[in-house]
Amino acid sequence: MSRAAGIAVLLALCCGCGGDGGGVTLRFWAMGREGEVVRELLPEFERENPGLRVEVQQIPWTAAHEKLLTAHVGEATPDVAQLGNTWLSEFVALDAIAPLDARIAASATIDPADHFPGIWDTNVIEGRLYGVPWYVDTRVLFYRRDLLAAAGHPDPPADWEEWRAAMRDVVAGGGGARRYGILLPLNEWPPTVILGLQAGSPLLDVERGYGAFAQPEFRRAFDFYLSLFRDGLAPPVSNNEIANLYQEFARGTFAMYITGPWNLGEFQRRLPAELQDAWATAPLPGPEPGVPGVSLAGGSSLVIFKDSPHADAAWKLIEFLSRPQQQARFYELTGDLPAHKTAWETTGIADDPRARAFRTQLEHVVSTPKLPEWEQIATRVFERGETAVRGASTPQEALEALDRDVARMLEKRRWLAEKGRRP
Amino acid sequence: MRSPLTKRSPLTKRSPLTKRSPLTKRSPLEKRQLRAAAWFLAPALLLLLVFFFLPVIAGLLLGLTDFDIYAIGSPGNARFVGVENYARLLSNDVFWRSLGNTLFFVALGGPLSVAVSLGTAMLVDAKLTRLRPLFRTIYFAPVVTTLVSVAIIWRYLYHPRYGLLNHVLGLVGVGPIDWLGDPHWAMPAIVLLAVWKNFGYNMLIFVAGLQAVPAELYEAAAIDGAGGWRRFRHITLPGLAPTFLFVGVTTMIGYFQVFAEPYVMTQGGPLGSTRSVVLFMYEEGFRWWRIGTASATAVVLLLITLAGALLQFRLQKERA
Numbered sequence: 001m002s003r004a005a006g007i008a009v010l011l012a013l014c015c016g017c018g019g020d021g022g023g024v025t026l027r028f029w030a031m032g033r034e035g036e037v038v039r040e041l042l043p044e045f046e047r048e049n050p051g052l053r054v055e056v057q058q059i060p061w062t063a064a065h066e067k068l069l070t071a072h073v074g075e076a077t078p079d080v081a082q083l084g085n086t087w088l089s090e091f092v093a094l095d096a097i098a099p100l101d102a103r104i105a106a107s108a109t110i111d112p113a114d115h116f117p118g119i120w121d122t123n124v125i126e127g128r129l130y131g132v133p134w135y136v137d138t139r140v141l142f143y144r145r146d147l148l149a150a151a152g153h154p155d156p157p158a159d160w161e162e163w164r165a166a167m168r169d170v171v172a173g174g175g176g177a178r179r180y181g182i183l184l185p186l187n188e189w190p191p192t193v194i195l196g197l198q199a200g201s202p203l204l205d206v207e208r209g210y211g212a213f214a215q216p217e218f219r220r221a222f223d224f225y226l227s228l229f230r231d232g233l234a235p236p237v238s239n240n241e242i243a244n245l246y247q248e249f250a251r252g253t254f255a256m257y258i259t260g261p262w263n264l265g266e267f268q269r270r271l272p273a274e275l276q277d278a279w280a281t282a283p284l285p286g287p288e289p290g291v292p293g294v295s296l297a298g299g300s301s302l303v304i305f306k307d308s309p310h311a312d313a314a315w316k317l318i319e320f321l322s323r324p325q326q327q328a329r330f331y332e333l334t335g336d337l338p339a340h341k342t343a344w345e346t347t348g349i350a351d352d353p354r355a356r357a358f359r360t361q362l363e364h365v366v367s368t369p370k371l372p373e374w375e376q377i378a379t380r381v382f383e384r385g386e387t388a389v390r391g392a393s394t395p396q397e398a399l400e401a402l403d404r405d406v407a408r409m410l411e412k413r414r415w416l417a418e419k420g421r422r423p
Numbered sequence: 424m425r426s427p428l429t430k431r432s433p434l435t436k437r438s439p440l441t442k443r444s445p446l447t448k449r450s451p452l453e454k455r456q457l458r459a460a461a462w463f464l465a466p467a468l469l470l471l472l473v474f475f476f477l478p479v480i481a482g483l484l485l486g487l488t489d490f491d492i493y494a495i496g497s498p499g500n501a502r503f504v505g506v507e508n509y510a511r512l513l514s515n516d517v518f519w520r521s522l523g524n525t526l527f528f529v530a531l532g533g534p535l536s537v538a539v540s541l542g543t544a545m546l547v548d549a550k551l552t553r554l555r556p557l558f559r560t561i562y563f564a565p566v567v568t569t570l571v572s573v574a575i576i577w578r579y580l581y582h583p584r585y586g587l588l589n590h591v592l593g594l595v596g597v598g599p600i601d602w603l604g605d606p607h608w609a610m611p612a613i614v615l616l617a618v619w620k621n622f623g624y625n626m627l628i629f630v631a632g633l634q635a636v637p638a639e640l641y642e643a644a645a646i647d648g649a650g651g652w653r654r655f656r657h658i659t660l661p662g663l664a665p666t667f668l669f670v671g672v673t674t675m676i677g678y679f680q681v682f683a684e685p686y687v688m689t690q691g692g693p694l695g696s697t698r699s700v701v702l703f704m705y706e707e708g709f710r711w712w713r714i715g716t717a718s719a720t721a722v723v724l725l726l727i728t729l730a731g732a733l734l735q736f737r738l739q740k741e742r743a
Contacts, residue, residue: 066709073495094496238694372492376711412493416500 023051024310026317027078029068032061034082034135034300037333038321045320052313072096072305079308080317082134082300085122090372092125097303098311099128109319114341118297118365125370131301132318133339135330138295138365139190139260140357141285142267146278147173147255156282159293160224163285167233170255180235182228182256183248186386187238189378190296191258195221197366198286198293204369204377204406209414211377211406214399220287222388222395229389236389246270249279258284260298261337264354281357283364297365299339337362373409380405486718495712508719518720520695521703522727524610528699529678529731532614536674537667539622544629545659559630563623570620574687577616578603603689606696613697617684621677625670632666633659668739672732679728700724 030038035058042054057078059067065087071077072094083091091097104110112120115133123131143156151169153162167181184191196203201217204210212218228234235254242248249257250271267279286293302321304314320326327343330336337349337358344350350359368374380402388398449457486508488494494501512518547558565573580587581602589599602612640658649657660667682701685691691698691706698706700720708717 069495069709069712090492093492096496372712412489412491412500415502416493 023053024313025053025055026080026310026313027057028054028317029057029059029064029078029081031059031064031082031084031300033334034336035059038330040333041321041326041329045317048320049313049316052316054317069094075307077305077307079310080302080304080314083131083303085119085131085133085297085299085301086368086374088123088130088301088303089125089370089374091303092130093372096306097130098306098308099130100132100304100315101129103315104129104132107319110322114324115339116297116341116362116365118294118367119299119339119362122297122299122367122370123301131303132322134300134302134321135327135334135336136339136362137260137298137300137337138358138361139194139258139284139298140295140361141256141282142249142259142263143256143280143282144249144252144278145280147179147252156280157285159285159289159291160287161289164224164228164233167228167256168231171233174252177252179252180254181233182258183237183242183245183254184225184228184234184258185239185242186236186389187382189381189385192222192225192381192385193368193378194258194284194293194295195225197296198284199224202369204371204410206369206371209407209410209417211403211410213381213402213406214396219395219399222385222399224287225385226388226395238386250275261335261355261358265335281354283357283361292360292364294364294366295361297367299337371410371413373413376409377406380409482718482721485714486722488715490714490718492712494714501715504715508716509723512716512719512723517695517698518700518703521698521700524696524698525679525681525700527610528614528617528681529675531611532617532681533671533674533678535614536618536622536678537625537670539618540625540670541629541663543622544626544633547626548630548633559627562626565620566623568620570683571687573620574616574684578688581612604693606694609689609693609697613681613684613688616688617678617681620684621674625674628666628670629663632663636662664739668735671735675731675735676728679724679731 028038029035035056039056042056046053064084068077068081068083068087068091072091077096083097088097104112110132116136119133119136123129123133141156147170148154148156148166151166151173153166153169157163157166170181171179173179193203196213196218199217199221201215201221202212203218205212213222229236239245245257246267248254249267264281268276271279284293284295302318304311304318308314321330322340324338324340324342324346327338327340328347331338331343331347331349337355338344338347344359349355368378384393384398384402384405387393387401388395393401487503487505488501489504489508490501543562546552547555547562552558579585583589583599583601583604586602588602592598592600600608602608636659640662641654644654644658680701681699682705685697685699685702686705689697691702701724704717704720704724707713707720
């Protein structure tokens with residue numbers, strides 16, 4: 001026992017004195033592919049900042065959330081980390097990450113005007129900025145240009161009525177084959193939520209701590225959503241029932257799909273060569289003619305943890321990674337869409353017609369409600385939505401049930417607000 | 424069986440000893456031994472206290488609060504809610520579904536696992552078997568292999584189009600089954616994996632149990648004209664009764680706590696058909712950070728497991 005202890009002490013001493021002699025080692029946690037390739041950007045940062053070393057820890061996305069939270073509880077958080085921007089509110093509630101307003105105000109490198117306003121806004125929680133967008137993400141319409149053109153719609157739909165008409169004509173033009181206008185998987189919340197946001201619904205009354213799903217705005221979007229299933233324009237299936245999405249898209253089982261930038265590469269890789277000219281992307285249609293449809297503000301931000309003793313050095317790293325050149329290199333390494341607008345020009349992504357839909361859409365993105373319970377509420381949205389699609393409840397019943405679920409989930413927030421504590 | 428009892432009788436007669444204050448009347452040697460024993464035991468007891476009893480008590484107490492993400496931020500945000508977590512749990516259909524899935528897993532996987540273990544144990548133990556150590560090692564190998572790597576292989580086996588399993592089924596004319604994607608088949612698929620992964624451990628215990636059954640009994644029964652089945656029914660099974668109790672209880676406890684298999688294979692899907700109680704607890708605790716309900720779930724699981732174990736003890740006793 002005592003010998004083992006002795007060895008442990010010895011090891012600890014060795015680690016202690018084996019440092020780099022006065023330099024600072026920044027601990028940087030990044031997820032998935034980003035964590036893998038960001039290392040390639042760092043030698044330059046270390047050259048520019050002698051005495052600073054960055055130690056990257058790569059964390060798989062599936063474990064990232066738990067790992068960050070347990071690290072916070074165990075007081076073992078890194079100095080700087082990549083966070084999905086929908087997670088920020090949770091880490092603010094935990095009081096784990098540091099506000100960055102003062103640093104941004106003093107920064108010569110990062111200018112909020114270079115960023116997409118909707119994305120930037122996801123980093124602002126209760127009036128304070130907590131993260132700097134690293135890369136961005138949103139959802140647009142992926143569609144079969146050939147099928148839509150054959151059905152008399154050479155241009156992508158611009159508003160809900162055109163959208164519905166395009167679906168109807170695609171279905172009618174299917175001949176003997178069973179064809180659908182659009183795939184809206186029943187186990188995904190984004191389609192429903194996006195339509196709600198487009199119709200102007202706030203989704204939740206965050207101030208009071210209740211849901212706003214039964215309000216007229218969301219009801220309108222929900223009715224549109226349900227009508228697509230009722231009229232046979234969308235198949236009532238979940239993702240699990242679609243064995244191979246790409247194959248079904250290639251077969252023309254459905255002509256449209258709402259998805260994100262990760263599928264740009266996948267569609268190129270997985271669709272047969274003869275279809276490569278047949279698919280395109282477009283910004284989402286809006287509810288009224290002439291009003292662009294909004295989509296979700298997604299992506300990842302860089303944050304500094306409150307416990308970090310090297311916050312200034314961490315900020316240097318964030319500034320470095322936010323430079324247009326680094327953003328451009330990062331795009332080349334990962335394919336992630338850059339947060340910095342200039343990088344869109346320098347890399348030439350803006351010239352790619354399929355990426356251009358994302359560029360347009362990114363000017364019209366809205367954040368989902370910024371509270372830790374959102375992810376949980378989002379799962380409820382599609383669970384309740386499915387009961388209405390399948391006819392197990394009326395639309396009004398489903399939405400009222402959803403509001404009841406939300407009211408229960410937010411009970412704690414209301415209590416905290418009542419006691420005058422910041423939720 | 425009587426001899427150990429008679430040997431022990433003088434000891435039991437001396438039991439009035441305990442009436443005396445034990446410390447005062449012990450000889451100095453005894454005292455020294457006791458003290459030495461205490462020192463030897465202390466580390467283990469301390470570990471048990473810190474890593475077992477304290478967490479259990481903390482879990483019980485947390486189960487009475489609404490400890491959640493806000494309370495992690497500032498402990499003052501936790502409230503004492505009494506049995507509300509339990510009431511909420513019992514009205515949560517996701518919990519009931521998980522409990523149903525777990526019971527299905529225990530009811531199908533438990534007996535299957537014990538039967539497979541016993542069967543392979545008898546094969547490995549049979550007189551005709553050659554290369555016994557080799558087979559024992561092969562059958563035990565899945566137990567010591569990491570589940571994550573095993574899961575990758577099994578996901579290939581279960582693949583609806585390219586999987587070996589469906590290929591074999593196709594040869595006998597059975598249509599392709601979407602093992603992990605179909606809510607009806609996902610749990611049986613997990614059971615199959617779990618049984619394959621775990622039977623080796625129980626097999627070793629059964630092998631040890633089989634070797635303790637006196638060979639004369641088999642010989643005598645064979646002379647009396649008992650066939651293979653009757654020898655199994657009237658000699659092997661009764662001879663293994665204590666082993667059965669041990670294997671049954673440990674397997675049941677283990678199977679009630681099923682977590683890793685569905686976690687790595689399906690994450691509880693499709694449609695929650697493979698979400699076990701422990702996976703539910705994990706999601707409550709570490710995904711939604713409702714530590715209160717997660718702790719209450721743990722207590723409920725403890726009670727169910729305890730009831731199951733007591734039932735098995737009772738059944739065994741009645742049979743004996």
